[in-house]
Structure formats: C-alpha cells, structure tokens
Amino acid sequence: MRILAEADPAEHLDVLVIGAGISGISAGHALQTRCPDKSYAILEAREALGGTWDLFRYPGLRSDSDLYTFGFSFRPWTEDRSIADAASILAYLRETAAAFGIDRKIRYRQRVVSAAWSTPEARWTVAVEVGPERRRLTYTCAFLYVCAGYYDYEAGYRPDWPGLERFGGRLVHPQAWPEDLDHAGQRVVVIGSGATAVTLVPEMAKTAAHVTMLQRSPTYIVALPAKDHIANWMRRRLPAALAHRLARWKNIALSLAFYQFARRQPEMMTRKILGGIRGQLGPDYDVGRHFTPRYKPWDQRLCLAPDGDLFKAIRQGRASVETGQIAHFTETGLQLASGTHLPADIVVTATGLQVRMMGGVQISVDGRTPDPAQSYLYRGMMLSDVPNLALAIGYTNASWTLKCELTAGFVCRLLRRMDATGSAWCVPRRGEAAGEEPLIGFTSGYIERARHLMPKQGASRPWKLYQNYVLDLAALRYGRLDDGALTFGGRREKTRAA
Template sequence: MRTAEDRAVTAQDGIGSPVEHLDVLVIGAGISGISAGYALKTRCPGKSYAILEARDSLGGTWDLFRYPGLRSDSDLYTFGFSFRPWTEDKSIADAASILTYLRDTASAFGIDRRMRFGQRVVSAAWSTPDARWTVEVEAGPERRRLTYTCRFLYACAGYYDYEGGYAPEWPGAAEFSGRIVHPQAWPDDLDYAGKRVVVIGSGATAVTLVPAMAKTAAHVTMLQRSPTYIVALPAKDRIAHWLKRRLPAALAHRLARWKNIGLTIFFYQFARRKPEAMTRRILGGIQAQLGTGYDVGTHFTPRYKPWDQRLCLVPDGDLFKAIRAGQASVATDTIETFTATGLRLASGKTLPADIVVSATGLKIKMMGGVHLTIDGTAFDPAGAYFYKGMMFSGVPNFALALGYTNASWTLKCELTAGYVCRLLNRMEAKGETWCVPRRGDAVGEEPMIGFTSGYIERARHLMPKQGASRPWKLHQNYVLDLANLRFGRLDDGTMEFGGRSHDARRAA
C-alpha cells in the first residue's frame, strides 16, 4: 500500500524547475496549521500534504511576538488542542509555555515532519479543467522560486500582517529623545529597568505589557484615547484542578473544556442580550479591585457595549495590582505632540517618558497576502461571501482557518479542519475533483467580523461579507458550529460538487 508521502508527485515546470504535486497544501504552521495537519493525518490518512511556513520556525503568533508578559487571553483548556490536553497548572499561560506545547504537539504526531520552513506562498492559480491549484512560492532569503500543485488549498496563516503592526504618525515623534517601539517588533536590547515608560493603547497588548514592565520600570503609564472592557480572572482554573484530582486525566480535561466552552457562550449571550447588566458587572469588578476612590468612570468605562470589541483579560488582576501599588497608572487623553522628553496631551498635561511603546494594534492581511486567481481572473475577497466561516463564494477547493472572536481561536480551527476532511473524503468516495460554495442563496450583507475595533475598521475594504442567515452567517457559537460542521449535510444546496477523478488523472 502506498503512503501519502509516496503519492506526492514531482514533475517539471516550463523552465525545468521541479513541481511537486500534493493532495492538500496548507499555508501556515501556527495553531491553525497544526490543527489542519492533525486532521489530515488522522481523518484523511491516504492524502499527501505539506505545510508551508514563511518563517523559520513553527508557532505563528507565539513564535513571532516577544514582548514582556505575552500570554494567552483564552484559557488553555479551550485554546489548547482537543487531541492533546493541556496539563500545566495555569490555564492562562505565558507565551513560552504555549510555544513549547505547540512544538511538542507537532513533534508528537509527526506533523512537524510535514512542515517546510522559509517558504512564503506568493500566489495561487486555480484551473477548472485541471481541477488543481498551481502555487508559486518564494523560498529562503534569496527568494528562490518554487512551484507546487495541489488539489486543495488550505490557508492557515491567520488574518494579520506578520511584517509589521499598525503605527500611527504622531506629531513631533522625531523630536523624542527616547525610544519608540512596537510590540510586534520588540527589540532584544531594550532595557526598561528604572525607566519611565508610556504604553499607548488600551487593548489586549497594552494590558499585558503594563503590569509586566511595571515590575522593573520606574513607572508605566497606559495612555488611552478611550477605555476597553477589562475582566480579571484567576490564572489557575480551580474547578479544572478539582476535576483532575478526582477523575481520570482525559475525562477531567474534557469536562473542564466543556465547562469553559459553556461559560464563554453564556457570558457572551448575556452580554449581547443584557449589555447594561453586563457593563455593571464588569465595572463593579474593576471598582472592587481598585477601591471606591478610583475614577472607574473615566478610565475603565468604554463608550461601546460589551463585545462590540473583544474583552481584555487580566490574569489574577495583575494590571489592577500594579495600579494599586503605584507602579502603573492610566491616562485617558489624546496626544497633542511628542516632545524631547515625553508627550504633551490635548488636556495640557505632560507625560515624561524614556520609552514609548506603541501598542496601537495590528494590520490585517487576508490569506497571508496570497494573490488568488480563478481560471485567469483575479479574486477579490471583498467581493465574496464567507461560507460557514471558512470558504469563499466562487472559490473552488479552498478553505481559510478563522478562529472565533468571542472565544478560543482553536475551537473553530479544529472544526474547520474536520470539515475540510469531510469534504475531501466525500469527493474521494464519489470520484469528484472539486467543490465550491455558490452565493446564489446569500441573503443580506453584513461585515465578516462585527467588531468596531480599530484594526477591523481599517480593513473593512479587504474582507469578505457574511450573510444574514445560514450558511453565510457566522454565529460565533461553538455548539451551533459543532452541530453544523461535524454532523450537518455537505450537499446543503449551496455547496456544489463536480468533476471526475479519471479526467483529473488523465490531465495530470
């Protein structure tokens, strides 16, 4: 019997370079790529596949970012993989622990042996007559050209730009005598011990950086134009630890995972249906952390409703502890200009600074920047609808891993990987060579991601749309998606299947 590796085919392109053919080509070796690799290995064992990673190591976000205090903002019982339980004490874990977990997982299941590093996918062209993608890749620092062909293309590269984050142009920044750094490009030589630090921003990165830097800095100020909803949770899951002491490890992990899934869904639905009550609950928790004399109304009360943007998590209330200890403070204001020694604000106040950290967000890059063409026509994601939160209308044999915005990224990525395998196995069984969602039944038009966060608003023109109902609606609900993606019909009236495998073999 031939293995999947044996089925990979190498040919020559028009200029004599080798062209490798695979059943599935995965783009990205982070959490989504590892999920894809595991699903393909276990559910489609006869399929050949490779995972192409532009960087030199696996891990995605957790290998790229190096700023102080970097950690998960979801619990690892759901952020970790269902097929390899998280066993560390803390459920809100630091980046080094998460990266070790990802590397160990990829190694344990042999997924790392399918990864090819330093290979950046530039473009992919679909041919309907051949029922295949031709994928152009730049390899290594010299950007050597490689070509692959594949039956199915699976983008697992996330949705933000790895080359750089968003950095506004501030008046007077050139006059500042200190250093301005962005968390996405954290310098190894940055020494902030005993320094005055201003962190610009109020999102997840800022609330992570402030307490971490405050441990050794002279003082850290979080400067924000407007507040973000912040929730303090224990770093250790006490219920999960109780279950571990009394039950077999696998059962304890499964129960802890479903407990956290249930709580996440409950609080999200509660926030959407009763936003005023949820706001009172969140702000009451902050007031209890900071004391009755603290101005929570100014510094921690957003202008929007809970979950119009993602909630920020602070494990064990570390941000509030730093504020209470006087190591950190919050300024809610706008920047008038930088000066040589700090920042002057619109209110007239000044913030002295030796270091300024621009925690101002990300830049969106759909599909890792890969340029798609369909039968010679360039594909524009903004003109497409998003099918079941994973495929584009009119694009054959292509899937995109996109995690939840209101829960752990991994939960949706595992469901997507499983659904892709269902599609592959169905086409194999019926002798079909392509599948494509058709947008004829798409009703209504809504943004793909409903958040009002700055990085989302800046990229609306890059993103596909979602519809008002299934299968074009993103429900952001794991239970509904589990039922639909794992057990729902594949031939749902929207997904079209076609082609003949013997025609494809003859074309090859």
C-alpha cells in the same frame, strides 16, 4: 531549527497547508487522522513553527483564552495555569507537532506568493519563494488550505503623531520588540488600551520606574484567576482524558453563557464588570473616566487581567492610567491635548495590528482574480465561487482553536465526499442568498481599518457566522453537505490523467 528538504519543482500534493501556527497544526492532525490516504505538506514562511507565539516577543505575552479551549482537543493541557505565558504555549505547540509527527510535514522558509486554480486540471498551481534569496519554487495541489490567520506579520499599526521625530527616547512597537531593550528603572508610556497594553503594563511595571497606560478611550477589562481550580481539581481525581474533556466543555459553556448574557443584557453586564474594577481599585478611583467604555460589552473584544495583575500594579503605584488625546510628541515625552505632559524614556506603541487576508497570497481562478472583499464566506471558511480552498479563521468571542478544529474537520469531510463521488472539486455558490453584513462585527480599530479587505457574510446559513461553538459543532460536524450552496463537480479520473 532543521529545514526540511525543498520540494522538486511542481511537486504535487493532495492538500497544501499554508502556515504552521495553531491552525496549521490542527489541520495537519485532522488530515493525518481523518484522511490518512491524503498527501500533505505545511509551508511556513518563517524558520520556526508557532505563528504568533513564536513571532511576538514582548514582555508578559500570554493567552487571553483558557488553554483548555485554546489548546487542542486531541492533546490535553496539563499545566496548572490555564492562562499561560507565551513560552509555555510555544513549548506545547512544538511538543504537539512532534508527538504526532506533524513537524516532519513542515517546510520552513517557504513563503507562498500566489496560487492559480485551473478547472480543466482541477488543481492549484502554487508559487513559492524559498529562503532570504527568494528562490522560486512551484507546487501543485488538489486542495489549498490557508492557515495564515488574518494579521500582517511583517508590520504592526502605528499612527503618525505630530512631532514623532522629536522624541529623544526609545520608540518600540510590540510586534517588533528589540532584544536589547532594558526598561528597568525607566519611565515608560504604553499607548493603547487593548490586550497587548493590558499585558505589557503590569509586566513592565515590575522593574520600570513607572509605567503609564495612555488611552484615547477605555476598554472593558475583566479580572480572572490565572489557574482554573475546578479543572485542576478534576485533573487530580479523574483520568487525564476525561478531566480534559470536562474542563474544556465547562469553559466552552461558561464562555457562551458570558457572551450571550453580555449581548442580551449589556447594561447589567457593564455594571458587573465596572463593579469588579471598583472592587479592585477602591471607591475613590475614577473608574468612570478610565475604565468605562463608550461601547457595549463585546462590541470589541474584552481584555483579561489574570489575577487582576493590572489593577494590582495600579494599586501599588507602579502603574497608572491616563485618558486623553495626544497633541504631539516632545523631546522628553508626550504632550496631551488636556495640557498634561507625560515624561518618557520609552514609548511603546501598542496601537494594534494590521489585517492581511490569506497571508497576502494572491489567488486567481481560471485566469480571473477574485476580490476577497467582494466574496462571501461560506460557513466561515470558504470564499464564494473559489473551488477547493478553505481558510482557517477562529472565533472572536472565544478561543481561536475551537473554530479552527471544526474547520479542519469539515475540510476532511469535503475531501472524503469528493473521494466517494469521484468529484474533482467543490465550490460554494452564493446563488440567491440574501443579506450583506461585515465578516466581523467588532468596532475595534484594526477591524474598521480593514473592512475593505475582508469577505462578507450573509444574513442566514450557510453564509451567516453565529460565533457560537455549539451551533457550529452541529452544523460542521454533523450537518448536510448538500445544503444548496455547495456544488461538487469534475471527474477525479480526468484530474489524475492530467
């Protein structure tokens, strides 16, 4: 991987983007096409683009959203499988970045440590560590765009179970998958029931002696075809751009309808999901114990089993599910509170990720250090009382990319508005906005553990997140900027002179 030449100290850019994953690539494309006069660079802490799709290497890694919506609107997904593996997604991201010249804007091995805003100068001063030696480098920029997601990419979450040190087998976390791990012919226990576990179990079961998915409580799992036959039919018969647009909107509509039905008719949705699982596993399987959650659909994110691969592995006896509490580890496996002992050569702790807001970047505004957890998020992207800064946070109930593209477009609207009015900064002011709700309403463990780190949302627009693409499309692409919360100020001429 080529590393771009490092910047001179205090190089100034109109926009500085942090992160070269899906959100960063989307930001780069929007800036190039909608604000072509703006200078920008993308700072990436790692040595390759792709974010999650380059970092994670565990077996079977794939999307849990269709690539017609998880992919970019400006570059059609053309492969047969709409639920794609990580290698295909990463290749798609690299090809997209190269096709639009976005890769030439990425500066690798540059980790942003802090960013300080000065209102008199109307600019951010950004401190960066370069390479493994952590050489210090400084940038300034007029607008800071954080596209680092909200996960901690340095370490995942693993509980401290009793007797962990006694286990004589291999213990691995999916976020740090060892290259030398060979699970062929091994007895594997995967702890967890979320998307990572649902992905790992059927893939490892192809060659392992047996794989057990050990869960404290079940998760809703839906089996869907890995190929979108309607989209493929349209691709064969319609112009590529039109077929992509129709497939994208079809899946957006289905996703919205599925989510709204689940929230308004949770009991009926539960019956349909469990009915599908019984159809996969047969009438004698204990679906009530192993696949019936205690919560309602979409209180946590649903998991996807492409072509029912998890259920197929269970039917064939290559995998099984065990529901119960871990009492302690033993030398040869795990002892459950029920008295059951699970023998294991390899234990995979698919116990979740940890949240790290803004990629760990420490920000200050005129010498004050705002606490993101005490801030409110304007339109799902800007911290209250923090000027010229946006965050790319995707949907939790739909494809991440859909919201990130809307955010990138809105940032460009702000930049053009400031140019037109000669304003040097824009800042959302909470004012009299009412209500205080969690940013993400999920009850998932990784969200509950991070409540104290996350911004909040209000009870109404523009501080309320509706998790609805159609509403956001109308508001972010066509809605008024003078909404009573967003304030513009400063003079561009003074900024340039400074």
